[in-house]
Amino acid sequence: MTSVCARFTTSAERLQGLKQDCQLILYPNGYILSVLVRIGDLAVKPLYWLFGSKKDLLAMPEDVQDVFGYALHQAQQGNKHTQAVPLKGFSGAGVLEVVEDYDGDTYRAVYTVKFGNAVYALHCFQKKSTSDIKTAQHDIDLIKSRLKAAEEHAKGTKND
Template identity: 30%
Template sequence: MPERSKLIEFRGGALDDLRDFPISARREAGHQLDQVQQGHDPDDWKPMRTIGQGVREIRIRDEAGAFRVIYVTKFADTIYVLHCFQKKTQATSKPDLELATKRYRDLVKELSS
């Protein structure tokens, strides 16, 4: 029997950022998040321990560039999407990391209160 599908909650402006992706990257992000909802790993991901425990980054390569979706699944039955952005350089930019880290800390604080 398939695992029950998890809910997805976008934190801050993450949904608006995802909607700004080109259509092909947006579709791929949706497909990858659907896989996560069904209990599977995305096709291309890496852990983002610098942001927080259990945080992962979906990596999307598209003709329009490189796109990232940072999320965490370790809390209850919800996938929390912390940040979505287009990568402009080889390393993830400090503002993108700081924003995802702040949203992670805020989420942990909110869930523990």
């Protein structure tokens, strides 16, 4: 798979003002965005955002973005955030969900670490139902289809 790469340095206010050396990879299909970050000598796993997952995250309240962003960063470092739990209905602990309540609303971020040496952000959304804790079926279906896309991408990157 061909990628268009841009190299940049950015200040990371949310990471205690550390400077990060980042590599941004945009794939021509426009559906997967990857950010590879190196902090000092610590290389972290690349983070791939599938479809509108990053846009959806950025539409959430800033406090929720901070929690989900930190959870994804922990996954990139090979760690598990304290709020990350395996998503029910998916085998094993490879698909994780972080739930955050904010101002009476519930937000969820779903990601996977099961393909290669990368983290895939599959879906970020606000839970709509107030009467049931279960994730809505249309969200589960979306997560499953994005998980398949992540698997295909992971297979393709092994061949690069």
